[in-house]
Amino acid sequence: MKVVAFERNLQGTGASRRLRNSGKTPGIIYGAAAEPQLIELDHNALWHALKKEAFHSSILDLEVAGKSQRVLLRDVQYHPFRQLVLHVDFQRVDANKKLHTKVPVHFMNQETNPAVKLGGAIISHVITEVEIECLPADLPEFVELDLAKVEAGQSLHAKDITLPKGVSLVAHIESENPVVAAAAVPAGAAADAAAEGAAEGETPAA
The missing domain is CATH 2.170.120.20 (Ribosomal protein L25, C-terminal domain)
Structure with missing residues (x-):
């Protein structure tokens, strides 16, 4: 499955709130001996993807700034009562490591x-x-x-x-x-x- 994300330069509670108000969800990519990367994703596309079982258990091709990375979804934070994704975590996959x-x-x-x-x-x-x-x-x-x-x-x-x-x-x-x-x-x-x-x-x- 392919996922498109965008680089995120601002962090903090205020920046994340503004992102969510504009229909975006903040996230992070980490792992595989590389620096963590802050990203943002389209909330509606992410919401529909999260309803698919395979999105939670498959290796995803995550594209950021034209470069594709192989990742697994590791964590999702939902709003306690609104249909809102607050944050997502992706972990990079190393083809040679279990x-x-x-x-x-x-x-x-x-x-x-x-x-x-x-x-x-x-x-x-x-x-x-x-x-x-x-x-x-x-x-x-x-x-x-x-x-x-x-x-x-x-x-x-x-x-x-x-x-x-x-x-x-x-x-x-x-x-x-x-x-x-x-x-x-x-x-x-x-x-x-x-x-x-x-x-x-x-x-x-x-």
Whole structure:
């Protein structure tokens, strides 16, 4: 994805307020052994870009003054109640250094899962993004967790996620292996099933 930004010479609260009043958002680019660079972006274009999942988890081509840099979005500050982006941070990417970043988890085959279709189970998404490490060229926009065979009462963990080649879970996620999705049968559905079972087991009175 390509993003166009402009050099920003003024900094401070007053300068940032004037920028926002003119439809711009202040930001910064840092990292990769280079000096931090102050930038400004068109607020409306940025607002729409932030609604796209890939903008948060993909390497972006950020163009400033005709020069393109490869960056990752690292932080976004929003106004507490207005639809306003206050500030954005981008980190430069080194092609030869592994990234540690979070990517979204896409849950596959939930609708066709037998426990959901036939057993009344509800699958909860405990974690919707997971922290990975990989070289920039291997960075996926998302990773997938297959829910086709999970049964009621079962959970799927981080290690059950299908990871593309060259991608691994960061060390602490690998060791903790947290629950990502869990299938449970609501109490009402379980009680109904138990009642049906009891009714089927009854024998007519003589």
